[in-house]
Amino acid sequence: MTATIDPNAGVMTLVNVFTVDVDRQQQLVELLDEATEKAMKRQPGFISANIHKSVDGTRVINYAQSRSKTDFEAMQKNPQAAEHMKAAAGLAKFDPIVCEVASSHSL
């Protein structure tokens, strides 16, 4: 299923911006892909994770959706998920921002 962005869906969004060395960007994308498949996806409330690469090579952004803030918090405390995030922390600094969709505009 393709992820959608909808202010009326009532989902929580986690935007996690990773700052990374250019020569490690692809490695970080693969690590987050694996973390999502092996750990995050199995946690309660998981809806989607969408991994983005900045064109300049210095960032990776995970746009992740979950049913609730509580589910995000539980996910971060889950031992399997925490192990993957520890590996990510070895490659990059990150800044996770828990959000709600305020509005959407499209053609």
Place this chain on the structure above:
Amino acid sequence: MTATIDPNAGVMTLVNVFTVDVDRQQQLVELLDEATEKAMKRQPGFISANIHKSVDGTRVINYAQSRSKTDFEAMQKNPQAAEHMKAAAGLAKFDPIVCEVASSHSL
């Protein structure tokens, strides 16, 4: 139309993270809503803009989609758009990151 996140859609994504005073978060959301409707939406290549509010009140994130990197660059140079972004700069620091979707995972 609801925005979708799809690695195969071939769209460019601009993730713009604004850092703002808690008591100005809502004002910034409204400014970005207006900028999108009055300027960005009329530019070539515009696909969507999705405004997010962080739960802690200190950030606003615009997840915007465009047909190409060239369209994003032209949008930023457009005088009307630039005027709105100048108003946003008066309220918040921002960090625009041009990305491609590398992968999507959902249930």
